[in-house]
Amino acid sequence: MKVRLLAALTAAIVAAPAVAHHSFAMFxxxxxxxxxxxxxxxxxxxxxxxxxxxxxxxxxxxxxWAIELTSPNNLVHQGWKRTTLKPGDKVTVMVHPxxxxxxxxxxxxxxxxxxxxxxxxxxxxSSNNAK
Amino acid sequence: MRNRSAPALGLAGLLAFAAPAFAEVPPAAAxxxxxxxxxxxxxxxxxxxxLPGGPRSGAGEAPVFKGKYLAVYEDTLRRIRAGETIKxxxxxxxxxxxxxxxxxxxxxxxxxxxxxxxxxxxxxYMQVRRIFTDGRTPVEDPDPTYNGYSIGHWEGDTxxxxxxxxxxxxxxxxxxATHSDKLVINERIHLKPGDxxxxxxxxxxxxPEALAQPWHQTASFERHRDLDQIEFVCAENDRNxxxxxxxxxxxxxxx
Numbered sequence: 001m002k003v004r005l006l007a008a009l010t011a012a013i014v015a016a017p018a019v020a021h022h023s024f025a026m027f028x029x030x031x032x033x034x035x036x037x038x039x040x041x042x043x044x045x046x047x048x049x050x051x052x053x054x055x056x057x058x059x060x061x062x063x064x065w066a067i068e069l070t071s072p073n074n075l076v077h078q079g080w081k082r083t084t085l086k087p088g089d090k091v092t093v094m095v096h097p098x099x100x101x102x103x104x105x106x107x108x109x110x111x112x113x114x115x116x117x118x119x120x121x122x123x124x125x126s127s128n129n130a131k
Numbered sequence: 132m133r134n135r136s137a138p139a140l141g142l143a144g145l146l147a148f149a150a151p152a153f154a155e156v157p158p159a160a161a162x163x164x165x166x167x168x169x170x171x172x173x174x175x176x177x178x179x180x181x182l183p184g185g186p187r188s189g190a191g192e193a194p195v196f197k198g199k200y201l202a203v204y205e206d207t208l209r210r211i212r213a214g215e216t217i218k219x220x221x222x223x224x225x226x227x228x229x230x231x232x233x234x235x236x237x238x239x240x241x242x243x244x245x246x247x248x249x250x251x252x253x254x255x256y257m258q259v260r261r262i263f264t265d266g267r268t269p270v271e272d273p274d275p276t277y278n279g280y281s282i283g284h285w286e287g288d289t290x291x292x293x294x295x296x297x298x299x300x301x302x303x304x305x306x307x308a309t310h311s312d313k314l315v316i317n318e319r320i321h322l323k324p325g326d327x328x329x330x331x332x333x334x335x336x337x338x339p340e341a342l343a344q345p346w347h348q349t350a351s352f353e354r355h356r357d358l359d360q361i362e363f364v365c366a367e368n369d370r371n372x373x374x375x376x377x378x379x380x381x382x383x384x385x386x
Contacts, residue, residue: 022224022371022379025216045368047225066383068370073238073254073361104383 021047021071027096027106035065039089044082046071049120051085051107053093066104067095069120079118089113158265159247169244173288173322178239178254178360179330179352186304186334186348187235200309200341207307217306218377225365227256229277229301230294231316234332235350241360249283249290254360262292275299275312289321303336304348311340328354 037055049069054062069075072082085091090113095105107120158164184190196204211217227233234240238254247265252258262281273280279297283290294316302308315337323329329351336346370382 021365021369023216023219026379026381043368046363047365047367047369047371050368050370064383066381068381071363073363076361098381100381102381102383104381 024096024106026099028099029096029106031097032094032108033097033105035093035095037062037065037091037093039085039087039091040064041087042085044072046073049075049080051093053091055103063103065093065095066102067093067107068105069107075120078121084112084118085110155268157247157263157267159245159263159267164246166246169246172244172285174327175242175244175322175330177354177356178241178358179354180239181235181237182329182351182353185235185350186231187237187350189305191349192347194303194305194308194336194346195343196308196341197343198340200311200338201343203309204305204307211306219373219379220300220377222373223369224371224373224379225256225369227258227277230260230279230297231304231334231336232301233258233260233278234318234334235304238363239355239358239360240352252360254363256365257363262290264290269295277301279316289319292316292318292320294318303346309341310336310338313340314338323351330354 035053035055037053039051040054041050041052043050049072051065051067051069053065053067055065056062069080072080092111094108094110096108097105109117109119111117156162181187194204207217228236233253234251236253236255240254241252243250243252247263247267249262249264251260251262253260258278260278260281262283264283264285266284267282269282270280273296275296275298277298279294281292281294283292285291295314296312297310297314297316299310299312299314303310303314317335317337319333321331321333323331331352332350334346334348334350336342336348371379372382373379
């Protein structure tokens with residue numbers, strides 16, 4: 001049993017990353033930051049859909065977060081449309097933040113104004129389950 | 132004089148460039164072909180999404196490398212165990228993986244049958260793989276390419292493919308798994324016995340310089356007849372350039 005577990009762990013680390021574009025090394029995948037703000041830009045584009053979110057500061061200014069999602073090709077299988085987010089929409093966004101400390105990250109989950117929650121799984125392995 | 136000779140040289144250059152096109156026409160490109168044989172081929176219509184497990188998870192048989200390829204593989208495993216991040220060694224994150232990685236992307240594939248040829252479309256980066264099944268004489272010493280040069284034939288409902296001339300800097304499924312220019316990738320592509328909505332690709336890798344013995348892997352896919360492939364232009368919004376150190380950047384600008 002122990003040997004089998006070791007074999008499984010070894011398999012997991014030698015496999016090349018299951019992403020088509022870049023690895024997630026630039027993000028802290030163990031951390032989730034919750035942001036409440038307004039959509040500025042939502043780009044329905046490859047290799048990543050893209051969200052710019054204005055998060056209000058206490059002093060009335062706004063911090064602009066740059067957030068990448070997986071591709072529209074994967075997102076459509078997880079309930080997303082190009083019209084899911086529109087400029088001005090008030091949303092709650094959970095991201096894995098950049099390791100650099102800059103205001104950016106990889107989208108983990110979004111909660112829309114109507115309460116709908118959508119994720120951004122990075123491969124069709126997970127989206128298959130939803131089909 | 133100079134002006135007069137320029138077009139003549141240009142024409143000569145054009146003829147020299149065009150000459151290989153007059154070589155023997157391969158059967159699949161012949162002026163007249165029969166489509167009747169296609170009726171006998173198995174139904175692989177729809178798009179095929181990758182199932183979990185298989186080469187993408189690092190599961191199955193482990194490769195047995197030798198020589199300098201073994202040293203590279205073992206050193207890479209050591210670095211991973213030490214917590215080091217292994218960088219993708221490519222100039223752009225929009226560079227396609229080539230063979231065999233093109234067959235295990237986290238996106239779907241589809242098969243097109245035309246006389247003497249099977250075409251595989253990979254949704255990620257809209258990659259195209261051509262497998263010639265027209266019995267042609269293989270090109271002698273083809274230039275190495277991302278997807279290599281694939282010759283195939285049908286054994287019943289199984290497509291048997293032999294691919295050579297794959298660029299030798301692309302790797303084999305796993306971190307640190309590299310190969311020489313002698314690599315041969317054999318594939319047996321077929322529906323899973325008893326389950327026509329699952330497609331399997333059985334790979335056998337052979338490389339007299341890099342592998343001590345043939346390496347076997349199997350990838351599986353699930354059929355979706357209700358979906359079409361979606362366009363994927365990687366350069367459209369690629370905010371992740373690779374810097375001189377091989378690190379991937381993240382461009383934050385909002386437009």
